[in-house]
Amino acid sequence: xxxxxxxxxxxxxxxxxxxxxxxxxxxxxxxxxxxxxxxxxxxxxxxxxxxxxxxxxxxxxxxxxxxxxxxxxxxxxxxxxxxxxxxxxxxxxxxxxxxxxxxxxxxxxxxxxxxxxxxxxxxxxxxxxxxxxxxxxxxxxxxxxxxxxxxxxxxxxxxxxxxxxxxxxxxxxxxxxxxxxxxxxxxxxxxxxxxxxxxxxxxxxxxxxxxxxxxxxxxxxxxxxxxxxxxxxxxxxxxxxxxxxxxxxxxxxxxxxxxxxxxxxxxxxxxxxxxxxxxxxxxxxxxxxxxxxxxxxxxxxxxxxxxxxxxxxxxxxxxxxxxxxxxxxxxxxxxxxxxxxxxxxxxxxxx
Ligand code: ADP
Ligand code: MG
Numbered sequence: 414x415x416x417x418x419x420x421x422x423x424x425x426x427x428x429x430x431x432x433x434x435x436x437x438x439x440x441x442x443x444x445x446x447x448x449x450x451x452x453x454x455x456x457x458x459x460x461x462x463x464x465x466x467x468x469x470x471x472x473x474x475x476x477x478x479x480x481x482x483x484x485x486x487x488x489x490x491x492x493x494x495x496x497x498x499x500x501x502x503x504x505x506x507x508x509x510x511x512x513x514x515x516x517x518x519x520x521x522x523x524x525x526x527x528x529x530x531x532x533x534x535x536x537x538x539x540x541x542x543x544x545x546x547x548x549x550x551x552x553x554x555x556x557x558x559x560x561x562x563x564x565x566x567x568x569x570x571x572x573x574x575x576x577x578x579x580x581x582x583x584x585x586x587x588x589x590x591x592x593x594x595x596x597x598x599x600x601x602x603x604x605x606x607x608x609x610x611x612x613x614x615x616x617x618x619x620x621x622x623x624x625x626x627x628x629x630x631x632x633x634x635x636x637x638x639x640x641x642x643x644x645x646x647x648x649x650x651x652x653x654x655x656x657x658x659x660x661x662x663x664x665x666x667x668x669x670x671x672x673x674x675x676x677x678x679x680x681x682x683x684x685x686x687x688x689x690x691x692x693x694x695x696x697x698x699x700x701x702x703x704x705x706x707x708x709x710x711x712x713x714x715x716x717x718x719x720x721x722x723x724x725x726x727x728x729x730x731x732x733x734x735x736x737x738x739x740x741x742x743x744x745x746x747x748x749x750x751x752x753x754x755x756x757x758x759x760x761x762x763x764x
Contacts, residue, residue, distance in 0.1 A: 423489065427518070431519045437581060438465025438469055438564055439465070441469050441561050441564065445459075450507055453475045456473070457602075458470075458604075460472075461582075462606055464580075465582075466581065472556065473557050476530075477529040477532075477555055478529065484536075487514050487515050487540055488515060489515040491515070492510065502705055502709075510711075515543075521561045524539050525540075527556070529555065534550045537549050537553070593611070596669065597618045634649040634652075637738040639730065639734035643726055643730065644727055650698075650738055650739070653685060656696070657693060657694055661695070664698045665699050666700045668702060677728060680732040681732070684739065708720065708721050
């Protein structure tokens, strides 16, 4: 019998790989926003049409790319962020797998324009379904602009699989919020079908939370701060009396990367035990700073799940720090919480 195994052409391999990273428009938004952050952008503008189904455009004022890098950026396993596998354990960037742009370009029509500060002229690359269409010089401001059009135009089965615009838009907003919360020093704007959904100027974390979720959030937040040799915890937790029946705003960030972690979520719930009624959910915006050598961010293609080498210790540190924050808020409310009745009681007792 003759041999039957063949190497897949790059285009096919990229399309298959795209299945892991690019499930829906929101995944494209996440990858493009993360690239903008990694490029050191101070201003990130997101424009979408029809919940990202026809257009996702991301503009940043980051470092931009040379002509060669712009071309290289669409190759699979092409990255400027790591050189060797161990580098993942010292990672300070969002990306490192070098597959996002290749995957996106395999399943959409992509236009990328980019310019570095030291160059006078920019590069414009067009790729459709993984095929290079054109590359030319263009005028461009410093930074990078990526337009992703007609996602899954070449995979009708996937396109049909997309949910209604409302659902897809909700997913995009979720991803946008996660990156915007993790980088409150960056200016983000977001427009859908010509109407502005967010305009978030650089701000403190508290102000960013308020700008994203509304003014009423200001009085709900209690700061959390705990420093241990293993992990530094900061951010805010919601006051117990503002817990909600629906799973509210619950965010964990590890080294400014949004992560999901059921085990650590339970640590927060444990600390709230007895303070909120059955069936109610607390909000939290919890930032963990940890030595990248102590986590593995490469256990999931989209990196929203990571592995901690000492998650039991982190569990107990989180529980203690939430309790601590809740205790401080009850005993010594800061002037931030002037409107709280407890404050008056405390104040009268003291004088
Ligand atoms: P990764 O982010 O994992 O490296 P990507 O496919 O997302 O992989 O990007 C490939 C490379 O292209 C990046 O490593 C980076 O050098 C470059 N790049 C992508 N987006 C931008 C951008 N917005 N600004 C500057 N460089 C970028
Ligand atoms: Mg990337």
